[in-house]
Amino acid sequence: MKYSQLFIQTFKETPSDAQIISHQLLHRAGFIQKSGAGLYNYSPLMMMVIQNATSIIREELSKVGGLEISLSMATPSELWKESNRWDELGALMIQFKDRSNRDLCLSPTNEEAVVDYFRKVAKSYKQLPVCLFQINTKFRDEIRPRFGLMRAREFSMKDAYSFHIDRDCLDKTYELLYQAYSRIFERMGLACMAVEADGGAMADSGAKTHEFHVLADSGEDELVVCKQEAWAANSEMAQTKRVDIVYNKSTDAMELIETGQHHTIQDISKLLNVKESNCLKTVLLKGKKENETSYLMACCIGDDEINIAKCMKHSGISQLEFADESDLKELGFVRGVLGPVGVDSDQVNILVDLHVDNEAGFVVGVNKEGFHVKNMILNRDIPVCTQADIRVSRATDVSMNGNDIELCRGIEVGHIFQLGDKYTKALKASVLDKNGKAIFPLMGCYGIGVGRAVSAVVEQLADENGIVWPESLSPFQVVILPLKSKDDDIAKAGQALYEECQKNGISVIIDDRMVSPGFKFKDADLMGFPHQIIIGETFKNKEEVEYRSRQSGKKESLRLAEWIPFLKEALKDK
């Protein structure tokens, strides 16, 4: 490829709305353009990177028996209604009507569609196991798209789905996919970590699931990592322990106390001279259960925080969020003095964190302006409640085995789940087993965000001069930079080397523009091609050209004729 024919614009300046390095560089180097909030156009260079990434994915999935299919991007509402997700996924799913007034959506994920495909073909256990995958565009109407391709609304995803006759078979495929994912990310040049995760809206709670994370400060997920145990988990589900609480063991009766305008845990703690960890923080959450509005009262230690993702998991209520003033009013609650005492558990479920000792006394609001109680004891005073891990982990916590932990941030580039029979059951996709009995196959589901993975590569490998592509993803392996554009000897040498590379099957681009040397250097660095060949002064003087590695900056000089063998050697592991 000749640079002059590439139809690419690079920029010296960073677009004002790009927050993170990968977004800035992908834009500056001419790989992506924004077309709207969370919507991006890909340039020819970006398409080459995407092709390289998807080839790696296809190869590795084929190795473990994956079969590529393509499901329609718009899906009819009927399918989603069969699994009840038409309403459950809420505003995340962009829904619309066609000219005949039929409801459709742009697929945010494809469990229903793939099960529909599956059930039209599968009749017998003899057809299993099977693993179907596709690489196509998904649309999720995210609350807040950001960070360029990291959280776009329209994005390319590889999603795979496997079907099994029994748990054992599912486990085996899950393991195969786990290994395939590790190889895929390794080949993309990513340092990746498998992390225990929460299935969220996609799977039944308790299902086995791992996320693959690239550690980066710009990551949107918080991870809890224990190096000693080689254990890592998403903070949405990581259970850890506090070791600093002294409980107020007491059998004294509950005592009503006047607290006036004191509302925060901090104020109450000071006023009554009680430790914050001996107060109970109570929040009211609102969500949906079986399409009906449902309320949840969540309690934790006063200086802890409620983790909403964990609350959703343990309560079975989806789309949980903090209730607003009008919700509080409607239910007869008062802001600032919330508490579980005397709450009708038929109306509001009560979920209490495990760190709240059920025999210790706590200070808590009593839903009456100006009053709290002392010595509220869970076992005695709150007859109907559930206890579960619903707090946010802190860096000062220890693992369940008592070892030190670290909190760090990660970019989720892949996610694998065991879905169980949730979708096959919902969509009545059964096959006959050996005994001629109909059974619902177990499913696994495996996703990779293609654009996000590519962004993560940029995020992880870029330096102050621009992108540094690994050979496996780079649009071109070699960039030839003939300096002094008007010098015939140099131009000829460049052209000759360019043709020679092509003859030898080396992927190459030549910067044939009539621009100053600095421009060519800066652009080559910015665009991140791994191998640079510079033809300039040294060629005029000594008939030598110069090699420079983008990644290490290491330079070498060799005679022109020696370059092809050198490059072949350098690229042979690719």
Add this chain to the structure above:
RNA sequence: CGGGGUGUAGCGCAGCCUGGUUAGCGCACCAGUUUUGGGAACUGGGGGUCGUUGGUUCAAAUCCAAUCACCCCGACCA
């Protein structure tokens, strides 16, 4: 969804407060000359319904209103 901010050339911005020539700067783009080892210099040029709509005014990029778009922050007082 709530709060804040920004919309002026492809990109980055000034001008607006205090209304008044032909709306400006840098980068990018086009032509020419000179340059050529880390984003060259000079000369000449093209490109704008100042987000949109409405209002105030002799006069609006500038003041007012509405609206749209984009960005950032936010659920910890429950």
